Amino acid sequence: MGYPAFFDRIEPLRLHDPLAEILGSFVDGIVEIHYLDVVRLAGHSCPTVAGAYLMAKKGLEALYGEKTMPERGDIAVEMQQGIGEGVTGVVANVLSYITGATDQGGFHGLAGRFDRRNLLTFGHAGTASVSLIRRDTGRRLSMTYDPSVVPVDPAMERLFPRVLAGKADADEALRFGILWQRRVEAILCEYADDPWLLVLQAEQM
Template structure:
């Protein structure tokens, strides 16, 4: 399996998962997640997956500061319906990082470690995404704007040709390179900075 080289430069995040600790799935319950894990889960690397990764990682760092985030003890709300746009993809990445799941998720052991019904869609009053700590009630509202990192104007026509089945191998390769270049810039371009993400913390 060969991912683009830039994947190795994207910072990882380590979480403490109490359920993994109890069941012996990870020593000390410590699990390190990388952007490649989000790509394995969704099957692709795109601006949506990159934005969801940045949002989840950034929100967890805001919520927990210098503490290790506790996976499985976080509630996630999205402003869009589950079947609207790319909300399902975003929810998949956020579920990977937080452990939050819908009604069909893990229901717990003896009343502990529950993950189900902690991922909510079409939440009123949300502009984008909210993460909330179960233990303290502290929450962070997240706002993402990817327009600060536009795609190459050649990408649209190239994708059209690919979908129509008329693109040459060289055109397909060029599209893939241009597409991944935008994903790379979203994840690694420091010049985008605070233009991409805004976090609002509240008790």
């Protein structure tokens, strides 16, 4: 399976999953999630998917610090918009996959433990688009992601309507895909630490 080489340059996320540890799914319950994994989940790589991955990475780093591994299944995710609004569903799917948080259709738990239902919720008022909450400490991190910070190649803008209309030839379609992924690469590799791309605000509940 071929894919853009920069996928492999993106640092993976490492989390501890106590349920996976008890059931023998992963040694010591350590789960490693790569950008390629979330691209498989979403079915594509785009600024939205990249932003969701970046929010998870930066958000969990801020919540847990360098010495503590994030606890998968013990993180709540709050989305500002409703599930059917904009790209909320795409972002929520990626964050659900990484954190283990699910809506009412998730895992029920075992003997009163590991219940992951209702940890992913929608329609929360506020200015931040996403909030991550540590359930053990109540610490909350709110985030707003703005991919417009990363410039769009004018050639991509010209090709986009032709590709969508099915009028692009093979060379144009290939060129568009390359330019599209270059912008995603810029988001994840060049602008990842730009304070205007992803605004984080920590608070205690």
